[in-house]
Amino acid sequence: MTTTPRHLHRFHGGLHLPANKALSNGGGVRSMPLPKQLILPLAQHIGEPAEALVKPGERVLKGQMIARAHGYVSVPIHASSSGTVIEIAEHAVPHPSGLRAPCIVIDTDGKDEAAPDTLSGDPLQLDPNELRNRVRNAGIVGLGGAGFPSFIKLNPGPNRPIHTLLINGAECEPYITCDDVLMREHAADIVAGARILMHALNAPECLIAIEDNKPEAAVAMRTAITTTSTANMEVVVVPTIYPTGGERQLIKVITGREVPSQGLPADVGVVCHNPGTAVAVQRALTRGEPLISRILTVTGQGVARPGNVDVRIGTLMADVVAACGGYTEQARQLLMGGPMMGFAMSSDEVPIVKTSNCLLVAARDELPLPQAPLPCIRCGACVEVCPAELLPQQLYWYAHTRDFDKIQDYSLFDCIECGCCAQVCPSHIPLVQHYRFAKTEIWNQEREREKADLARQRHEFRLSRIEREKDERAERLKQKQKALQTPAEEGIDPKKAAIQAALERTKAKKAAATPAAGDDI
Amino acid sequence: MQFPTFSSPHLPATSSVARVMREVLLALLPGIAGAWWFFGWGVIVNIVLATLACVLAEAAMLAARGRPVVVTLADGSAVLTGVLLALALPPLAPAWLPVVGALFAIVVAKQLYGGLGYNPFNPAMVGYVVLLISFPREMTQWSAPSGLGIAQLGLADSLAWSLRGVLPADTTLDALTLATPLDSVKTALGIGEMLREIVAAPKFGAYGGHGWEWINFAYLLGGLYLIQRRLIDWRIPVGMLGALFAIALVFHGSDTDSYPAPLFHLFGGAAMLGAFFIATDPVTASTTPRGRLLFGAGIGLIVYVIRTWGGYPDGVAFAVLLMNMAAPTLDHYTKPRVFGQSGKRDNQQSGDQ
Numbered sequence: 001m002t003t004t005p006r007h008l009h010r011f012h013g014g015l016h017l018p019a020n021k022a023l024s025n026g027g028g029v030r031s032m033p034l035p036k037q038l039i040l041p042l043a044q045h046i047g048e049p050a051e052a053l054v055k056p057g058e059r060v061l062k063g064q065m066i067a068r069a070h071g072y073v074s075v076p077i078h079a080s081s082s083g084t085v086i087e088i089a090e091h092a093v094p095h096p097s098g099l100r101a102p103c104i105v106i107d108t109d110g111k112d113e114a115a116p117d118t119l120s121g122d123p124l125q126l127d128p129n130e131l132r133n134r135v136r137n138a139g140i141v142g143l144g145g146a147g148f149p150s151f152i153k154l155n156p157g158p159n160r161p162i163h164t165l166l167i168n169g170a171e172c173e174p175y176i177t178c179d180d181v182l183m184r185e186h187a188a189d190i191v192a193g194a195r196i197l198m199h200a201l202n203a204p205e206c207l208i209a210i211e212d213n214k215p216e217a218a219v220a221m222r223t224a225i226t227t228t229s230t231a232n233m234e235v236v237v238v239p240t241i242y243p244t245g246g247e248r249q250l251i252k253v254i255t256g257r258e259v260p261s262q263g264l265p266a267d268v269g270v271v272c273h274n275p276g277t278a279v280a281v282q283r284a285l286t287r288g289e290p291l292i293s294r295i296l297t298v299t300g301q302g303v304a305r306p307g308n309v310d311v312r313i314g315t316l317m318a319d320v321v322a323a324c325g326g327y328t329e330q331a332r333q334l335l336m337g338g339p340m341m342g343f344a345m346s347s348d349e350v351p352i353v354k355t356s357n358c359l360l361v362a363a364r365d366e367l368p369l370p371q372a373p374l375p376c377i378r379c380g381a382c383v384e385v386c387p388a389e390l391l392p393q394q395l396y397w398y399a400h401t402r403d404f405d406k407i408q409d410y411s412l413f414d415c416i417e418c419g420c421c422a423q424v425c426p427s428h429i430p431l432v433q434h435y436r437f438a439k440t441e442i443w444n445q446e447r448e449r450e451k452a453d454l455a456r457q458r459h460e461f462r463l464s465r466i467e468r469e470k471d472e473r474a475e476r477l478k479q480k481q482k483a484l485q486t487p488a489e490e491g492i493d494p495k496k497a498a499i500q501a502a503l504e505r506t507k508a509k510k511a512a513a514t515p516a517a518g519d520d521i
Numbered sequence: 522m523q524f525p526t527f528s529s530p531h532l533p534a535t536s537s538v539a540r541v542m543r544e545v546l547l548a549l550l551p552g553i554a555g556a557w558w559f560f561g562w563g564v565i566v567n568i569v570l571a572t573l574a575c576v577l578a579e580a581a582m583l584a585a586r587g588r589p590v591v592v593t594l595a596d597g598s599a600v601l602t603g604v605l606l607a608l609a610l611p612p613l614a615p616a617w618l619p620v621v622g623a624l625f626a627i628v629v630a631k632q633l634y635g636g637l638g639y640n641p642f643n644p645a646m647v648g649y650v651v652l653l654i655s656f657p658r659e660m661t662q663w664s665a666p667s668g669l670g671i672a673q674l675g676l677a678d679s680l681a682w683s684l685r686g687v688l689p690a691d692t693t694l695d696a697l698t699l700a701t702p703l704d705s706v707k708t709a710l711g712i713g714e715m716l717r718e719i720v721a722a723p724k725f726g727a728y729g730g731h732g733w734e735w736i737n738f739a740y741l742l743g744g745l746y747l748i749q750r751r752l753i754d755w756r757i758p759v760g761m762l763g764a765l766f767a768i769a770l771v772f773h774g775s776d777t778d779s780y781p782a783p784l785f786h787l788f789g790g791a792a793m794l795g796a797f798f799i800a801t802d803p804v805t806a807s808t809t810p811r812g813r814l815l816f817g818a819g820i821g822l823i824v825y826v827i828r829t830w831g832g833y834p835d836g837v838a839f840a841v842l843l844m845n846m847a848a849p850t851l852d853h854y855t856k857p858r859v860f861g862q863s864g865k866r867d868n869q870q871s872g873d874q
Binding site for chain 1: 522523524525526527528529530531532533534535536537538540541592593596598636637638639751754803804806808809810813852856857858859860861862863
């Protein structure tokens with residue numbers, strides 16, 4: 001470990017926010033009673049939903065794969081406890097719109113009987129390919145919030161050598177403390193997981209970034225590195241400023257380099273993983289436990305006993321809150337995630353998924369009702385805080401006027417939706433909402449355009465086919481007439497000629513039918 | 522349990538338009554106090570009249586446009602427009618002058634364009650320019666700054682003059698007024714006098730005109746407060762004052778007898794009020810960082826051109842309006858480099874790979 005402080009860099013903008021972390025970061029990680037029912041959505045992260053492998057009535061064991069990956073950006077799902085599958089049906093999932101989506105519902109039997117281990121081995125001796133497969137089979141996605149399948153991030157490809165594995169323990173969002181307590185309590189597991197990740201990436205160095213408002217976590221991690229005498233691993237304490245935990249912002253702070261706008265961290269030789277992901281990898285590969293539980297911060301003045309809870313994936317939010325002493329009198333709003341990027345839930349009858357890092361039950365005066373927006377006065381306060389160095393007021397203007405070409409000129413898709421702009425807006429405009437709207441509209445338009453292009457191609461193909469068939473018919477007719485007129489001259493048997501003509505007709509028909517097979521009418 | 526849902530972020534707002542306007546008004550107080558001290562009660566009479574007219578006009582227009590009246594008035598922008606317009610007017614103006622200016626500012630320049638946030642031109646400056654072009658005589662009725670031994674009107678007399686056009690029996694308007702330093706210099710230079718003789722008169726004070734230099738200094742203080750509170754961007758005032766100073770220095774350096782010193786330009790007219798309180802109106806200014814520097818610099822240059830070769834003694838209002846016109850173009854050509862997109866900084870970084 002070096003003793004000279006590392007030279008850190010700055011990203012543009014950002015905010016100093018009230019942290020509100022003391023509410024939940026004491027008391028370690030609590031366990032909670034096994035819930036009676038588990039609801040496991042088939043889609044828990046970006047990418048394609050998994051495909052169910054079980055049927056209603058089937059008994060499943062803890063850790064048993066109950067849905068398999070479907071497509072590349074997809075990972076399997078495992079039963080979080082033993083019990084019986086009672087249905088595979090639509091159920092409310094954590095989504096801002098209160099969306100319902102297919103879920104596997106398991107009634108637990110309380111035995112918590114584990115399925116046989118297919119994942120563990122000596123991970124540092126495994127071939128990186130095999131390692132990635134096991135990480136995938138363990139159902140591991142990024143536990144920081146976005147939930148990108150981890151095995152993909154472990155496969156940057158031969159053209160992008162990775163020089164640094166970055167463990168992102170910044171946890172910059174207010175209220176959330178699950179990574180903080182994980183680093184304090186399971187530092188050795190994080191170190192072990194990080195070593196496996198380094199091996200998978202063939203990365204020579206691992207840096208663990210922690211914001212300076214979590215000194216206990218930094219001490220715990222440093223101690224774990226020293227006591228395990230792990231080489232090439234270092235804790236880097238970074239200044240507390242929201243959104244340092246954003247992958248691109250953190251890479252800028254640590255390395256001074258900017259991940260290209262359309263690119264990936266691997267383009268600058270870095271791969272980021274959350275400490276929770278490192279622990280999940282370590283558990284899967286050394287103990288054979290797939291991702292069936294995670295640490296969840298339950299906080300806010302609306303919950304009786306805030307803290308961090310080890311929760312089985314699929315547990316209903318209502319059960320989690322009940323295990324934390326229930327709601328207080330003042331409870332008024334339920335957020336999944338933190339106050340800056342989390343989204344408001346309309347109901348607590350919704351399961352915890354792999355990407356749920358925080359349940360924030362806000363009291364009446366804790367997170368106030370949004371104020372009525374006033375017109376934008378173009379003050380530029382948003383420009384000063386935007387960590388993506390965008391012009392939020394211009395993006396707002398073009399989202400407002402639905403000028404979706406212009407808004408892309410202003411790099412809408414570089415917006416990370418951190419909410420800094422809306423936070424400082426004196427006109428109280430819900431800017432992020434406008435950007436999400438514009439992004440969704442643009443995606444819809446692109447889909448529509450693709451569909452229209454396809455339809456046009458089909459139509460043109462159909463027209464050309466009809467034209468060709470007409471020509472062919474005319475040609476055949478001509479030949480037939482010719483054959484009837486000239487049999488004697490050429491000395492061909494009219495019977496033979498008729499057979500020949502019939503053969504040709506079939507041939508022509510076949511030729512006409514072949515391209516039509518691809519045509520969808 | 523059911524809960525209401527809102528869009529993120531969810532933390533309480535830390536700022537509001539009303540708070541911004543209140544702080545700008547607060548920052549104007551030293552300048553207002555200075556203007557009152559040197560130019561008398563007419564300053565206050567103008568402020569009251571212009572502000573009342575702005576607020577009433579805004580209320581009437583909002584009602585006519587079917588917009589919420591009370592909520593919108595509470596943003597404080599109409600009050601600020603009234604105060605800024607009044608501070609630009611001569612203290613011995615008749616009552617209808619601030620009223621007409623205020624009506625034009627709010628009705629035409631602001632509300633007809635869609636109200637706060639949608640006006641392309643600075644409303645107070647539109648009102649001012651309309652008055653300057655239409656009523657040139659009334660627009661020169663500047664009272665003499667106190668301390669030069671010239672009589673000033675008290676509160677009651679100021680009201681009587683403003684509202685009824687009646688002066689105390691023992692005085693005339695000519696006995697109360699004095700040309701502004703910029704005006705005097707322009708006239709004197711026009712008839713071929715030497716600058717060093719002109720500015721030797723007591724009304725030219727130490728460097729920017731007696732009284733004027735103190736008022737400008739007070740606006741400067743208020744402006745620095747706004748920058749420190751991060752309510753205005755430093756780039757616009759720095760651009761404007763820097764450009765004005767630089768060009769004045771060049772010409773003054775080339776001929777000290779024909780071109781006033783840079784400090785005279787900064788402290789002798791409306792430069793400080795314009796730089797910190799008028800050019801920084803966010804709605805009508807450029808919004809990109811580089812654009813704001815250029816926007817300010819453009820104003821500074823135009824102010825100098827008008828003062829030196831133009832037909833008016835001062836040119837802040839015209840300069841601001843001209844640059845308002847240029848703001849969208851400036852914004853278009855000064856888009857900042859987006860994080861992670863190719864640009865100068867990125868090249869440097871890939872160099873050290």
